Amino acid sequence: MTVTVGIDKIGFFTPDHYLDMVDLAHARGEDPNKYLIGIGQSKQAVIPPTQDVVTMAANAASQILTPAIKADINMVLFGTESGVDNSKATAVYLAHLLGLPANTRAIELKQACYGATAGLQLAADFVRVHPTAKVLVIGADIARYGLRTAGEVTQGGGAVAMLVTADPTILALDAISSYHTADVMDFWRPTYRTEALVDGKYSTNVYLDFFKTVWADYQAQTQRSIADFSAFVFHLPFTKMGRKGLRQILPEADEPQQASLTAAFEASQADNREVGNLYTGSLYLSFLSLLRHGTLVGGERLGFFSYGSGAEGEFFSGVLQPDYRSGFDDDFLTRQLADRQAVSVAEYEAIFQQQLSNDGRDTQLAVGQERAPYYLAGRQHQQRQYRHQATN
Template structure:
């Protein structure tokens, strides 16, 4: 049975911080960000636009009423959870009006968990061929003002509908994962921002890529010659470029090297304008590749490197299906330019705002611009979500 990504959607916040403005405010050379990280801008999310609203917005952009009546599982992968008990998927299920007899769960393992969600979704569809599974990777990367990680923040969500006979990408069975118990990035329950060992994390990312890819080639008797593109987890595009250079085989025909390089450049276009979205970064790279590449055709194989600090990595592959181009959107880069540009002072106020609860556990918020959904209020410690115009 052919199982894979039938539809893919994306949502990000309505506000943006330009990296040149951040550099000027922090007394840094702008090229530290533009060349050192390959970042031009960061999506900045206000308190009313969180992983629930972003995830629901991403899914709402692709789902039909028939989909909502057929989906029997919703999985939200995140490391920005809003509740230690209630799954984000339950909120999203309600906002989207999905039929009630569906399983809704949340998954976590840093930036890797959306890949695990795909695995789970594929197994479910294999067992229940008529099923549709909604997988959402939704995160807000937040490190704090004037911290070392400030320049790799961001916000966004990628939604994927997993079905049999998909219209975009057929997932192959050959996958390989690797786990290492390391402390490169973590966020204890008592902290609102993560702890990061940046250089160590970069080395682990690259070494897990190298060792997993070598073992993958050995186990499945494959090589780069079998692929038209290679997508990477994108905490920032420059790290993915280092990964691309690490696996590039210089003995490949020049034409194939050029194709792989061109497709890599296309895969990082959106991340350059959005920043880090944790669990969704790899799949934002896929979306960017598909919507901007001029050389991909049905039948092309794409390889993926997923990485989540702590750490779990996985390499998996997929094949583009006939007509995949019809499921894509050509206007996304133009729409990103329509976000509201924030000054550094405005960014510091909006991005790091926290709810102030009264004695009864209530909080209200300013009327920030969001997508079709928003966090309306907190009432007796309950997060109340709804459509913007309701």
Template sequence: MDIGIDAIGFYTPHYYVDLVKLAKARGDDPDKYTIGIGQDQMAVAPATQDIISMAANAVDALPSARLDGRLGMVIVASESGVDESKAAAITVARLTGLNPWVRAFDIKEACYGATAGLLMARDYVAAHPTKTALVIASDIARYGLASGGEVTQGAGAVAMVISAQPRVLALQDDAVAYTEDIPDFFRPTGMTVPVVDGHYSTAAYLDFVTKIVGQHQVQYHDTITDYAALLFHLPFTKMGKKALAALTDSVRLGQRLTAASQLSRQVGNIYTGSLYLSLLSLLCHDKTMQAGDRIGLFSYGSGAVGEFFSGILAPGFADHIGQAAVIQLLAEREELTIPAYEQMFNAQIPLGDAPAAFPPENSPARFTVGGRRDHARWYRDTTKSMTEGD
């Protein structure tokens, strides 16, 4: 029985910054950003978007027929959580009107969390073939204005329905995972930006990818030539090029990695969702991919956990990735001036539980953050005439 991704939904905030303009504002050569890092644009999340609203918007992009009474599990993976106790999955399920007879919870392990959720969901469906699961990766990458990591910021969410007889990607039972306790990245409780050793983290990433893919070849007797495409977690797109170069000099795989990097170049780093944004980008931008093609996926989360696994493209996969909606979402975004971006970056909901209120967001987004009262955030749904709690 095939089990895997049956549908993909994507959301990114309505605002972005052009990185050539940001480079000039920071006194840097634009090639440092567009070539050295491999980014062209960076999504910017206003105070009216957080991981819950973005996750709900990504779910809203899914075909409603895939979220029926068969749904038995809802998982949100994030390292940008807004509550230390309550799972974002619970609020997302309510906002989007999902079947309440589900198991809902969150997963946290840096950028690896969505992969843990995806493979857990696959195992759940294997044990309950008539059920489906929903896995949502939602994150906001923030490093600070004029910081070393500023150009690798971003925001967005990817939602995936996992089912038997999937219509996008059948996941193979060949995952190889590796864990090692390393100090490359932290965001201690109470801090709004992480502490990261960029050079060490890059070296660890490359060490993990060569070690894990090598072990995969030992266990499953595969070679790089068995894959139509290799995808990687992309904190920035140049990282994917470095990872591929560590494994092969294949021109064919390099061309497909370029296609798989296009959406990341426009959105930036979305942590747990970056690998799956790369999958979506490949399927949207490379029209030579065919049913039956095998795709290798490398997931990495600082701290660190890495995993390599594969999937087989299903017949008719292109009809179930929402390509038109992705194109429209990106086309409708509003470019921010650098001062407007800096103002938006600083105008976030403050830590703690003090009351806060925001006016409606001027965007096509269905779900937005309305503010905070009685210690909790509340959300607007533009399809309803009244805001939550009014």
């Protein structure tokens, strides 16, 4: 008997401050349209020192986990390239913060922006073998390139949390996917750096080449064509990048489908445009944005392109389920984005410099204004001090 496996619930968190790209453009002496149109970004999440990938993941996961679901979690797979320790997994910190059972397997996965997709596929394979299992998959990152750098406009951050189960509410994953790996130096962050190094134009070209490669291989494996899809969801380090990917395959569709696929892409990039780059979470924020703003119906097949620099790409697909809207809290997500407060460029620059130091000294962070349920209070004796508002 074939087990239907996929995404049952999905949550998203980003901190409550943002930078307007028009303000950044003016401060950097650029035409705002270079950012708004050329890059395709309107706002950028500003990450305070009291939020890291662990706390953001906890804030996202808490939206979808009831006490009963927590008791049934078998595994946590945490995709990130912004880990807080070179040895201890972010998933272990997260499992403790959320109060998950002690017999939970907790692992951190790293391959640039691809990590959460690795987690999703490993989770799906696990549930196919263990149909009663529930797996929590996280994509959480803080995209940092540095102040006044070419990549500054593509910064951001946040976390996406997905519950993978049998008989999912949102999306049933197809078993076949296509993946491709090559040793490419388009983006990397050595252990001695807090900001990434990137060759932006080269990285875009690699991204587009990988998409063509895995899309062609997927078609060869499945005998499906573009006509079998209602939407394509892309990893979006910036929204213009996904638009370039879609345009590569649009000529394969007739004119009515080209129009519908383009409309679906616009829906999928709406929330990313307001948040910026999530690295491992970007593809799945795009998916959530499509669910929130698109005009989909159950039974439609969606295509996904995941890409992680360095480089690894994968194309996979899934069938939307009839009651998919009950798998996320649309009103909460709308309020979360709408209630954020703008910061000035000077405030953003100050916050950017306030991350925990790398010298290991004890630090008490200013947490009096922290509104998120989970936050980082500081560091004592070389250990991060995580807190939950309800327990203080």
